[in-house]
Amino acid sequence: MAERHFYAASMDYVYLIQEVHERKKFEFVETLLTFVYAYFTFYHQGHEIKKDFDPFMKDLQSKIQKTRTNFDDFSEKLKKRMSEVQKQEVPPSISKGCKEGYLFLLEKSKCQQAIC
Known part of the structure; x- marks a missing residue:
C-alpha cells in the first residue's frame, strides 16, 4: 500500500512538473x-501617417x-577654377592708376581756385 501511494505521489509530482514546464x-x-499587439496598436496611427x-x-x-x-560638382568646378586662377601669372600694373569721377573734379576745382 505504501508503495502504491509512493508511485501515485511520484506520478502526481511528474505530472505537476510537466504541467509547469508546458x-x-x-x-x-x-x-x-x-x-x-499592444505595440502594433500603439504605433498603428504613426504607421498610417508614415505610409x-x-x-x-x-521625393x-x-x-x-x-x-x-550638384553641390559636389559645383565644388569640384570651383576648386579647378581656383587652381587655374592661382596658376595664371598676374601682369604687373604699369600705371599707378588715374583719378576719375567725383574726387578728381573736387581736387581739380580746388587747384583752379588756388591759382585764380
Whole structure:
C-alpha cells in the first residue's frame, strides 16, 4: 500500500512538473504576443501617417541627393577654377592708376581756385 501511494505521489509530482514546464511555454508566448499587439496598436496611427508621407519622403530624398550631387560638382568646378586662377601669372600694373569721377573734379576745382 505504501508503495502504491509512493508511485501515485511520484506520478502526481511528474505530472505537476510537466504541467509547469508546458505552462511556461505558452504563458511566455501569450505575454509576448500581448506585448506585440499592444505595440502594433500603439504605433498603428504613426504607421498610417508614415505610409501617407512615404511618397513625400522619397521625393524629398531624391531632391536632397540631386542637390548634394550638384553641390559636389559645383565644388569640384570651383576648386579647378581656383587652381587655374592661382596658376595664371598676374601682369604687373604699369600705371599707378588715374583719378576719375567725383574726387578728381573736387581736387581739380580746388587747384583752379588756388591759382585764380
